[in-house]
Amino acid sequence: MADALKVGIAGLGTVGASLVRIIQTRANELATTCGRAIEITAVTARDRSRDRGIDISGIAWFDTPEKMANEADIDVFVELIGGASGAAADSVKAALTRGLHVVTANKALLAASGVELAKIAEEKSVLLNFEAAVAGGIPVIKALRESLTGNTVSRVYGIMNGTCNYILTRMEKEGLSFADCLKEAQRLGYAEADPAFDIEGNDTAHKLAILTTLAFGTQIAADEIYLEGISNISIEDIHAAADLGYRIKLLGVAQLTDSGIEQRVHPTMVPHDSVIAQVDGVTNAVAIESDILGELLMVGPGAGGNATASAVLGDIADIAKSSPGAQRVPVLGTPAASLAPYKRARMQSHEGGYFIRLTVADRTGVFASIAARMAENGISLESIMQRSKPDAATDTPKTIILVTHATTEHSVRKAVDAIKAESYLVGEPQVIRIERPKAF
Structure with a gap:
């Protein structure tokens, strides 16, 4: 059996702790499946003394992510810190520059710096994997980056934020106001104390920008997205939609047109009898339309410790299975240097009305x-x-x-x-x- 794959984890919150627990409890199965052991040899987090319900006593501790990226004896740097800049961006860039593989769940970082990071990864011939950055446990990144090779994708859309979907579901099923549903989502931990990033559509926009690049081979253009959140959706809108045979969902939509690419995030009415209308609660769904395969819909948990940790572990397992020196799949589906400039589509007629x-x-x-x-x-x-x-x-x-x-x-x-x-x-x-x- 090949030498163990040594992993360093930056961030031991809900996802990081779940990842450590899964790797430690399923070490034998992972070794058999991957052909080599996966060992956590380094960790870093804000508070060393915090009880996370995991055993990290035998693992090297680093006081900062940057220090771990530059000095730890690891093969893979796993970034679970979050944020588009600061420690997350600095440590990921340092790890890639050092020639380490990187796994991240950070959609904000990728939306802001994904092309730059992809160029470094490809120059160093290392992997930058990010399945957990979009739609949690749904393998939409692998589908677009690998499985749909040869297909021409025309449209990608879906429910990509569990907080918004939970709120809209509760409003419809229980007749509650937006404000009451938001308070409940915060109580259950589905929404942050400051929920603006989720409910105003920014989280969905970051994810959509990544999918757009994978689907259409263009530069990431998160600033080119028409953006509208759900904070102005009233119970009257929910009732009117139901009377007309629709349900309201916050959708992210990217589609290829004759004049360029259209990206938009906004509340949307979808037919009550459509499959995507049945996706409730914190569940996510992503649909892909292409010329060869046709229509593909993937539904699953979009957030949570275990769902996100599962996607992160899948990325680590892919690295464990890869052969040193083997041809790498381009980070963004298309080599970073070959990504086309983003061209925003002209205003066109919206067929749905x-x-x-x-x-x-x-x-x-x-x-x-x-x-x-x-x-x-x-x-x-x-x-x-x-x-x-x-x-x-x-x-x-x-x-x-x-x-x-x-x-x-x-x-x-x-x-x-x-x-x-x-x-x-x-x-x-x-x-x-x-x-x-x-x-x-």
Whole structure:
């Protein structure tokens, strides 16, 4: 049997502790499967004295990730610190420059510096693996980087943030407000004390940027993503969607068009009977559409200690199985030096149409005015309806729901702005895209 693969782990939080536990308790199985033992020989974390429920007494301790990356007797540097800069970025770069393999779960780091790090890894002929950075335990990175070789991918989309999916699921199933669901998510540990990164779509955007590069062979372009979170989704939107036969999900969508690549993250209505609509709670789902394979949908746990640790361990096992000096799979699917410049797509018609909710004063001529503003912007309406409580007073503001046929974001926003200028509108309008998945 080959010499043991020596692993150093930076970060002993929930994921890091789970990873140590799995490697230690399944050492014999891993050695048999990988053809060599996997040994943790170095660790680093903020607090050496903290009880993590694991035995690290015989493992070399380093006070900083940078020191471990530069000095530890290891073959693989595992980064589980998080963050786009600072210790995570410095230690990963140092490890790669030293000629160590790297495994990371850090989507923020990859979204910010993935191409630079990929170039170093390829120059040093080492592996930079990051399956756990997107969709937790779902093997979407391996699918795009390796399994779909030869396919031309046209579209990648999915539910990539468990916090948002949990909140939207609870709102629908229990009739709770967004604020109440967020508090519960924080209590259960699904959301951070400051949840903005998740609920405003930034986490999904980082993951989508990585998938876009793998799918289309372009430079990572996290700053080119249209971004909208779920904090403005109301229980009224949830109920209206259900009445129309839809469920609301926060989707990340990247697709190839004739004019470039479109990337967007936003709340989306999907048909209630579609598979992706049935993905509830903290579960993630990623769909890939390609010319040869067709449509592929992968569903599984998107976060949590064991799910993320499983993906990290899979990356370590791939390194253990690889032969020294063997041809490496490009870090981002395409050699970093050959990635094409990112080209943002021109505004195009959205085939699924839009859901628009307006609260208006109960006044004669409002319907006609709304229809006129839509027509002026070339928007064809599939349906227009009024929703109000049966016992509401005659002068109570009414809710009007519009569903459009295919149209552009620009046209919708222009029409809504025109409606906002009218005196009858009460509060802010709500606009949600509708997606009608081909196969899911």
